[in-house]
Amino acid sequence: MTRLLDLTIALPPRWRRRSDPEHGVLVHARAGGVPAGGAAPELVLRCAPVDDDLAAWRRAAHAELEQRLVGFDLEDEDAFELVGRPVIYARFGHRLGLAELVSEQWSWLIGRTGITLTGTVARDEYADYCDVFEAVAATFEPGSRVA
Template sequence: MNPAHRITVSVPRPWVTRTDPDHGIVVAARSREVPASGFPPELVVRSVPVDTDLTAWRGEAVEAMAVQLDRFELEEDDEFRLGDHVVSYRRFAYRHGATDVLCDQWAWVVDGIGITLTGSVARPDYPTYCDVFEDVAATLEVVRQAA
């Protein structure tokens, strides 16, 4: 993460969170409640340096996911303004073992920093968690630190 910026996000209060758990991960949060599907809903915020625009960066990411994720399928692809920035939104699915996983992903590029927020859940649980993921995305802010 660029030390000139701070990323803030509000996750659901009862979720278990880890901040800076791994290189490039700002926060990872997992629901304490595990649905009947057995796949715990998860939110992950990542940041990486980006030397291209939002559309190109996310296009490269989709190509990489198509190779890396089992049965990857892009279901929705959009760009729109959220708060002060243009955001790329993608909904995609993949298989994790026997589980059909559905992900909502928002991405921003701010001053050369690429930020993604990904909410992952088993497909049968998506109707329960999609609004939670959207609410969290609406809280993400990139704040410039004073020099």
């Protein structure tokens, strides 16, 4: 378990970790080595101030991702509760160089703080990592000092 700014999340063991809280990156964890798909699986937990509700914030974020990411394709999106907290889930495809990637995001709004967990992997390895990403998202605990 990793505790950051009174947040708790369980990351895969042996994944390299770094953070840059001044730029909203609470933790960036990356698997060691690069699998055949050409992109090391990674998880990034970010925070940012949000002046909107959860759904509007995520709609705006997806519009921004569509502009920034090559080949952005929103494949799935859902709003539900994960471990008793409202969350918006999204899965989208995109490219980085020649690599075809899939990212999954879980986004929570805690007070006026938006928290997003993004798991990214090469499309060919998605089936090997989607359960890992979901299991990590299920461990998210916002703590009391986030809002």
